[in-house]
Amino acid sequence: xxxxxxxxxxxxxxxxxxxxxxxxxxxxxxxxxxxxxxxxxxxxxxxxxxxxxxxxxxxxxxxxxxxxxxxxxxxxxxxxxxxxxxxxxxxxxxxxxxxxxxxxxxxxxxxxxxxxxxxxxxxxxxxxxxxxxxxxxxxxxxxxxxxxxxxxxxxxxxxxxxxxxxxxxxxxxxxxxxxxxxxxxxxxxxxxxxxxxxxxxxxxxxxxxxxxxxxxxxxxxxxxxxxxxxxxxxxxxxxxxxxxxxxxxxxxxxxxxxxxxxxxxxxxxxxxxxxxxxxxxxxxxxxxxxxxxxxxxxxxxxxxxxxxxxxxxxxxxxxxxxxxxxxxxxxxxxxxxxxxxxxxxxxxxxxxxxxxxxxxxxxxxxxxxxxxxxxxxxxxxxxxxxxxxxxxxxxxxxxxxxxxxxxxxxxxxxxxxxxxxxxxxxxxxxxxxxxxxxxxxxxxxxxxxxxxxxxxxxxxxxxxxxxxxxxxxxxxxxxxxxxxxxxxxxxxxxxxxxxxxxxx
Amino acid sequence: xxxxxxxxxxxxxxxxxxxxxxxxxxxxxxxxxxxxxxxxxxxxxxxxxxxxxxxxxxxxxxxxxxxxxxxxxxxxxxxxxxxxxxxxxxxxxxxxxxxxxxxxxxxxxxxxxxxxxxxxxxxxxxxxxxxxxxxxxxxxxxxxxxxxxxxxxxxxxxxxxxxxxxxxxxxxxxxxxxxxxxxxxxxxxxxxxxxxxxxxxxxxxxxxxxxxxxxxxxxxxxxxxxxxxxxxxxxxxxxxxxxxxxxxxxxxxxxxxxxxxxxxxxxxxxxxxxxxxxxxxxxxxxxxxxxxxxxxxxxxxxxxxxxxxxxxxxxxxxxxxxxxxxxxxxxxxxxxxxxxxxxxxxxxxxxxxxxxxx
Numbered sequence: 001x002x003x004x005x006x007x008x009x010x011x012x013x014x015x016x017x018x019x020x021x022x023x024x025x026x027x028x029x030x031x032x033x034x035x036x037x038x039x040x041x042x043x044x045x046x047x048x049x050x051x052x053x054x055x056x057x058x059x060x061x062x063x064x065x066x067x068x069x070x071x072x073x074x075x076x077x078x079x080x081x082x083x084x085x086x087x088x089x090x091x092x093x094x095x096x097x098x099x100x101x102x103x104x105x106x107x108x109x110x111x112x113x114x115x116x117x118x119x120x121x122x123x124x125x126x127x128x129x130x131x132x133x134x135x136x137x138x139x140x141x142x143x144x145x146x147x148x149x150x151x152x153x154x155x156x157x158x159x160x161x162x163x164x165x166x167x168x169x170x171x172x173x174x175x176x177x178x179x180x181x182x183x184x185x186x187x188x189x190x191x192x193x194x195x196x197x198x199x200x201x202x203x204x205x206x207x208x209x210x211x212x213x214x215x216x217x218x219x220x221x222x223x224x225x226x227x228x229x230x231x232x233x234x235x236x237x238x239x240x241x242x243x244x245x246x247x248x249x250x251x252x253x254x255x256x257x258x259x260x261x262x263x264x265x266x267x268x269x270x271x272x273x274x275x276x277x278x279x280x281x282x283x284x285x286x287x288x289x290x291x292x293x294x295x296x297x298x299x300x301x302x303x304x305x306x307x308x309x310x311x312x313x314x315x316x317x318x319x320x321x322x323x324x325x326x327x328x329x330x331x332x333x334x335x336x337x338x339x340x341x342x343x344x345x346x347x348x349x350x351x352x353x354x355x356x357x358x359x360x361x362x363x364x365x366x367x368x369x370x371x372x373x374x375x376x377x378x379x380x381x382x383x384x385x386x387x388x389x390x391x392x393x394x395x396x397x398x399x400x401x402x403x404x405x406x407x408x409x410x411x412x413x414x415x416x417x418x419x420x421x422x423x424x425x426x427x428x429x430x431x432x433x434x435x436x437x438x439x440x441x442x443x444x445x446x447x448x449x450x451x452x453x454x455x456x457x458x459x460x461x462x463x464x465x466x467x468x469x470x471x472x473x474x475x476x477x478x479x480x481x482x483x484x485x486x487x488x489x490x491x492x493x494x495x496x497x498x499x500x501x502x503x504x
Numbered sequence: 505x506x507x508x509x510x511x512x513x514x515x516x517x518x519x520x521x522x523x524x525x526x527x528x529x530x531x532x533x534x535x536x537x538x539x540x541x542x543x544x545x546x547x548x549x550x551x552x553x554x555x556x557x558x559x560x561x562x563x564x565x566x567x568x569x570x571x572x573x574x575x576x577x578x579x580x581x582x583x584x585x586x587x588x589x590x591x592x593x594x595x596x597x598x599x600x601x602x603x604x605x606x607x608x609x610x611x612x613x614x615x616x617x618x619x620x621x622x623x624x625x626x627x628x629x630x631x632x633x634x635x636x637x638x639x640x641x642x643x644x645x646x647x648x649x650x651x652x653x654x655x656x657x658x659x660x661x662x663x664x665x666x667x668x669x670x671x672x673x674x675x676x677x678x679x680x681x682x683x684x685x686x687x688x689x690x691x692x693x694x695x696x697x698x699x700x701x702x703x704x705x706x707x708x709x710x711x712x713x714x715x716x717x718x719x720x721x722x723x724x725x726x727x728x729x730x731x732x733x734x735x736x737x738x739x740x741x742x743x744x745x746x747x748x749x750x751x752x753x754x755x756x757x758x759x760x761x762x763x764x765x766x767x768x769x770x771x772x773x774x775x776x777x778x779x780x781x782x783x784x785x786x787x788x789x790x791x792x793x794x795x796x797x798x799x800x801x802x803x804x805x806x807x808x809x810x811x812x813x814x815x816x817x818x819x820x821x822x823x824x825x826x827x828x829x830x831x832x833x834x835x836x837x838x839x840x841x842x843x844x845x846x847x848x849x850x851x852x853x854x855x856x857x858x859x860x861x862x
Contacts, residue, residue: 044799045761085636087677090661093630095674098688101626122605126597126707127631127693128663132589149653152697157594159632170599173591184602189631193656203630257549295548386588419623431722432839435729439841442621442733449623452685452715452722466683467623 092194092202102415104205107399108187111207114230115185118222120209123184125166127191131156133165136353136384140270145192147202159191162352162396163208164381171212172387180213180390201400210394217325219393220358220377221332227362227373227395228338234402235411238338241372244345245329245360248376249322250312251349254303258296266353268292272304273351306346325358354378358393364405372405373397422469424451424460426476433500434475437485440503441473464490473503596698596706608709612691615711618734619689622726624713627688629670631695635660637669640857644774649696651706663695666856667712675716684717721829725836732842742842748849749833752859753826754816758807762800770857772796776808777855810850 089095096104115122131148148158160166163186171178191203209226211219224243231241251272252265260268271286280301287297306312309330313323326344333339342360350359359376363369375395383389406412421441425434431452438450449467451460464472474486479497487503488495593599600608619626635652652662664670667690675682690712698704713730715723728747735745755776756769764772775790784805791801810816813834817827830848837843853859 045763085673085676086634087673089630089673090632090634090659093632095630095670095677096628097674097678098625098627101628104628105626121602122609123602124600124605124608126593126599128594128597128707130590130594147656149655151653152651155594166599169589169591169593170601172589173599174601259549384586386586387591417625422623432836435725435836435840439729439733445621447621447623449687450726452718452726453720463683 090202092200094201094203098417099415102417103403103412104399106413106415107403108205108207110230110233111185111187111397114226114233115207115209117229118183118209118226120183120185123167123170123186124188125160125163125170125186127159127189128157129160129166129169131158133169133385134158134161136266140353141351142192145194147191147193160188161190161192163188163190163206164210164352164354164378164394164396165385167208167210167394168381168385168387168392171390172382172385181219182212183209184212185209205399207397207399208394210392212390212392214393215379215391217328217358218332219391220360221329221336223375223393223395224333224342224360225336225338227397228341230397231362234406236405236409238340239365240409241341241362241364241405243342243360243362244348245326245342245358246344246346246348247322247325247358248349248355249320249325249357250303250316250346251300253316253320253322254300255292255296258293258299260292260296264290268300269349269355270351270353272300272347272349275304275347304347307344309344312344312346321357329358350374350376352378354381354384356380360395362397366408368408369401369404372401416468417466418447418468418470419449420446420470421448421473422451422460422464422467422471423448423473424455424457424475426457426474428454430475430477430480433480433485437473437475437500437503440500444504594706596704598705598707612709612711614734614737615689615691618730618737619711619713621733622687622713622730624687624689627671627674627690628692629664629667629674629690631663631693632661633664633670633673635662637673638662638665640770644857645855649698651695651697664692665694665696667692667694667710668714668856668858671712671714682716685723686714686716688716689713721832722836725833725840728837728846729840729842732845742844745845747846748852749830749846750848750850750852751826751829752853753824753829754807754820754850755804755853757820757824757826758804759796759800761803762797764796764800768794772804773853773859774855774857776804776851776853779808779851808851811848813848816848816850 094100112122131146134143134146134148136143142161146158146161148156151157167184167186171182186208187205188208189203190206194200194202209223211223224245227243231237248265248269251269252262255265255268267290268287271283271290275283284297284301287300288294292300303312303315306315309323309326312326316323318324318327330339330342330344333342348359348361349355350361355376356379357377359374361374362372364372373395375393377391377393379391380389381392403412421438423434423438423441425431434450438448441448449463449469451463460472463469469490471490472488474488476486479486482497484497484499485503486495486497598604616626635650638647638650638652640647647665650662650665652660655661671688671690675686691709692712693707694710695707698706713727715727728749731747735741752769752773755773756766759769759772771794772791775787775794778790779787788801788805791804792798796804807816807819810819813827813830816830820827822828834843834846834848837846
């Protein structure tokens with residue numbers, strides 16, 4: 001026998017872990033303290049040496065034998081000073097513990113189901129994109145608040161503030177392999193960098209639906225139809241919410257009368273979009289700064305205050321595309337069955353530079369909240385990326401405002417954890433049988449919370465109540481000797497014994 | 505009638521857009537060209553003025569009337585030179601067009617369904633976390649390749665390389681409000697920054713299942729059971745795949761015989777984890793650098809080559825926790841019905857510093 005293995009062949013020993021030492025050098029707060037480097041002694045200990053050391057070792061909650069800790073968390077004795085990490089998520093971001101995750105899943109399931117019902121295909125893109133994708137220089141708020149940085153290779157990248165540029169990029173990438181029209185949807189997290197004094201979020205999830213390859217207004221009508229379908233599914237009626245609709249062409253027609261160059265349209269729209277947010281004098285000042293005359297500004301603001309399509313037609317004339325598109329949309333809304341949900345409002349321009357036609361936003365009729373969703377036509381986006389233009393329209397629908405609105409209307413669903421079964425062995429030796437029962441039920445598609453430790457029945461019932469288990473399956477010696485298990489239906493209290501292979 | 509509205513009340517006109525000008529100042533390639541700023545003329549045009557301009561306007565594919573473009577994409581005439589963006593996603597990342605998305609959804613649905621069948625609850629955390637959460641100084645590859653940066657407020661943040669630290673953070677945050685045992689799962693994207701010469705991915709999605717509050721080996725047995733269930737669902741049988749199982753306690757027991765301080769365990773494990781990836785001499789060299797004697801290294805490597813639990817028991821003795829834990833797991837695997845799927849292999853240590861048992 002080699003000297004190596006003989007020294008290892010020594011009487012058994014069980015000792016407890018000192019888990020905190022394992023992390024002392026690897027604490028999460030890197031600069032708090034230093035552990036002096038210990039040199040390894042030349043003399044090798046045997047297992048019996050270690051055995052005699054055990055009695056003086058402290059048990060920091062490590063495992064000795066079968067018993068373990070259970071129940072609620074209680075503080076462990078601190079052996080060394082490890083700096084406590086910040087347990088909150090980064091400023092402006094959210095954790096999703098189970099209850100919040102259930103609500104999010106519920107919401108996203110509705111997004112997905114509506115998209116499916118409308119025949120849209122799901123896609124996704126990286127949350128990180130090249131910064132160049134978002135640099136538009138039109139003064140958009142989205143650009144000021146871009147969450148950009150330099151990666152480790154000194155490349156300028158950004159956490160996306162929106163999904164549409166990625167869509168455009170992917171469509172250009174796929175080129176002629178795509179058959180139009182394209183109906184794609186995505187649910188993705190978007191980011192912005194905003195100074196936190198305002199207590200606002202830095203991330204949110206956004207549901208996007210886009211139709212590419214269709215220049216007709218029927219595309220916008222279909223998109224609005226899908227949001228109406230979504231609202232109906234979650235209990236939001238036309239008395240709670242609605243859509244304000246206009247067209248970028250309204251502004252274009254007015255500005256063209258003043259020979260305002262088209263390269264300024266985007267900027268003007270961005271300024272106009274701030275109408276409800278900054279004082280009117282500030283708006284006028286900014287418009288002036290782009291080069292608009294006082295006369296042009298006055299006329300613009302007048303037109304923007306129009307809330308009737310008839311009135312707009314009087315002013316612009318009925319042959320312009322602005323009025324024609326809008327009249328068609330309203331006509332379609334009657335046919336699609338949601339005319340009660342939409343209204344014309346010339347002040348709606350939306351805050352993205354690339355819209356070229358109809359624009360719309362969802363709003364709550366009580367006027368307490370920000371826009372629920374927004375979208376429009378953007379026929380010229382791909383050429384700004386150096387690609388071939390494709391007619392396109394789409395919308396973005398965030399996860400924040402809608403939840404606030406649901407809360408306000410008392411429409412938030414009650415979502416609790418629900419398991420079909422809680423399975424428990426009454427005797428330690430029957431743990432394996434309990435596992436067998438669990439596997440059997442799971443193979444039948446039933447969810448099972450398997451009790452993995454020795455617990456009193458009272459504890460099991462408490463857990464069953466917390467998890468809203470439908471039934472409790474108990475594996476006990478008496479029943480098992482007959483090849484049976486005990487079943488208790490928790491809602492009715494009914495209980496019976498049943499053979500394992502008959503268990504459904 | 506105000507002069508304003510009278511000038512607007514003019515015969516109808518339909519004209520086409522010149523949309524490219526709309527974006528000339530706002531092109532995505534900021535430095536390619538400059539459009540001279542045009543001054544707005546004082547004289548306001550009427551709609552009839554615009555009407556007479558229409559006939560000389562070029563149609564760049566804008567919409568006139570009802571007809572529109574349909575069918576496959578066709579090139580529009582380029583008016584100005586706009587630099588084409590890179591249509592590929594950033595290096596090391598993926599797009600998910602419909603067909604790829606369908607596969608991903610299929611996979612994630614299986615992850616979710618198995619988690620549901622095992623009574624686990626879904627959670628999620630931010631993909632961006634404070635860098636401090638991942639600084640462990642144990643020499644892990646995960647740390648060398650951390651995708652970290654300074655945000656606009658000069659804070660050190662990182663795109664998470666794994667989900668477990670976030671789980672720990674959230675559990676600490678919730679404290680006593682949580683009732684144990686906790687069975688949580690998550691499916692999240694994780695990131696690393698690796699030099700792209702190797703053509704590897706910088707992001708991937710990871711399904712995590714964790715049980716908190718259970719010291720018993722039944723927890724590990726249940727987790728392996730869930731993966732077996734997943735494999736079965738997608739058609740992977742035990743003839744295709746399996747699990748190699750060991751315990752960190754094996755290494756601990758060996759190192760303790762050499763009085764190696766416990767604060768070095770993490771580092772030693774990380775080095776050992778590289779056994780299949782770098783030459784054995786390099787492994788020995790790195791172990792030596794942590795302070796281990798040649799004798800300790802030899803014994804360690806010998807033990808790591810053991811592929812039989814019986815043999816391990818001979819060497820370490822049966823009372824140590826390493827052997828006890830492992831024997832219990834193998835016993836449970838028989839009762840749980842997947843003993844054909846797992847095998848003991850002492851060389852499995854895994855590459856994360858914080859593992860204390862399996």
